[in-house]
Amino acid sequence: MTGGSEPMAGPAVGDELDLTIGPVAHGGHFVARHEGRVVFVRHALTGERVRARVTEEPAGGGGRFLRADAIEVFEPSPHRVSAPCALARPDGCGGCDFQHVEVAEQRRLKTAVVREQLQRLAGIEADVECEAVPGDDHGLRWRTRMQYVALPGGRRGLRKHRSHDVVEVVDCPIEHPDGRVTVGGRPEDPDDAVETVLGRRFRVAADGFWQVHPGAPRALVETVLEQLAPRPGERVLDLYAGVGLFSAFLAGAVGAAGSVVAVESDRRASAYAAGNLADLPQASVVTDRVDRWLHRGQEPVDLVVLDPPRAGAKRRIVEDIAGLAPRAVAYVACDPAALARDLAYFAASGYGLAALRCLDLFPMTHHVECVALLTSL
Structure with a gap:
């Protein structure tokens, strides 16, 4: 006989649960609860009563959360619609999260996620709304x-x-x-792509990175320029510069008396950036890892564009940027959790959130793009 009581076996993968769906969570699912456990449910909506099939449990079982798919809806939300794709269902394609949600409600959900992440991870109450950008057909063909x-x-x-x-x-x-x-x-087409943004042409590798929504490059450039308000003669850093999208327009704004340094670790993207910026002598390209290049020590600058990958910039890069004493930083972020974490690091380094824009560059998915303006506190 052993002391204590054996833990009760919880639901296992394949089990079906009747659930009432709570708020949206970061990651394209909604929160429900079952016998004290959190259940992250896809293909559902807040307020619905559903039957959900468990798809995943933590290794070893007995954890505090499960993942599940809604397979039957007893009480549908008024914001539920028929998915335009037959594969947007449990055990179907995993590319889209919200095809069962009307598009306006998708944006309200993304707004809620951004606000919640900023409040929880950075203590910031942000009055922001997720905005549509031109270039998609009611969330499709973008x-x-x-x-x-x-x-x-x-x-x-x-x-x-x-x-x-x-x-x-x-x-x-x-x-x-x-x-x-x-x-x-x-x-399928191995030739370079030529993209045009605000009248300027950019060459990009056939399989290279470029914003996938047709309205994204213009919306992002206009937002960054509006937030930073670059002045003639200013010194600018464009970090994670890609093929030089932001650098080109910033170089035009600071003029011949200013300077723009584009830092990009990917050698192919860096080579394309050099070509795209060849007519702008005030712009130069550095092929190096951003963290390594910054940590070597750089001269103070006036402005910074920070456009890191999904994992965000992280503490050391934030501290190194703050050490350059820019008057403003435009942070382009594709993950609200990473953005919120890094905003907390910026606050600890003396920079606060002065403006924030949230753009729906990925309709039908949970992904969202934010552009945050940071200025000295």
């Missing part, structure tokens, strides 16, 4: 770059949610009709 998995017989597919399994896709309703497609790692 993705100008698609990466498919190659399937036998010339077919193509996309992966299921949190899985390496692939589902065949004949027509993806978020794919732009004139988009560039990569199948199995090979671009």
Whole structure:
């Protein structure tokens, strides 16, 4: 006989639960509770009563949360719609999170997530609303770059949610009709892409990074220029500069008496940036890791554009940027949790949030882009 009581076995993968759905959470799911456990439910909406099938539990079981898919809706939300794609369902394609949600409500959900992340992780109460940008058809046909998995017989597919399994896709309703497609790692059109933003042309590798929403480059450039208000003669850093999108317009704004340094670690992107900025002698390109380059010690600057990958900038980069004493930083962020964490680091380094814009550059998904202006406290 052993002392104590054995833990009760909880639900296992494949079990079905009747749940009442609570608020949206970061990551494309909604929060419900079952016998003291949090259940993160996809394909649901706040206020609904659903039957959900458990899809994942923590390793070893007995954890405090589960993942599940809503497979039957007893009481639907007034914001629920029929998904435009037959694969936007449990065990279907994992690319979209919110096809079952009317588009205006998707933006309200993203607003709620951004506000919650900023409040919880940075203590910031942000009066921000997720905005539409021109270039999609009611949330569809916006993705100008698609990466498919190659399937036998010339077919193509996309992966299921949190899985390496692939589902065949004949027509993806978020794919732009004139988009560039990569199948199995090979671009269907291997030639360089030429993108035009506000009258300026940029060359990009066929499989290189470029904002996928057709309205994104212009919206982001205009937001960064508005927030930073660059002046002739100022010194600017463009960190994680890619092919030089922000650098080109900042160089034009600071003029021949100013300077822009574009820092990018990817050698191909850096080479394209050098070509795209060749007509702007006040702009130069550095091929190096941002963290390593900053930590060597740099001269003070007036302005910084910070456009890191999804993981964010993190503490050391934030501290090194603050050490350059810029009058303003424009932080372009594709993950609100990473943004909120880094805003807390900026606050500890003497920089506070002065403006924030939230852009719906990824309709039908949980992803959202934010541009935050930081100025000295």
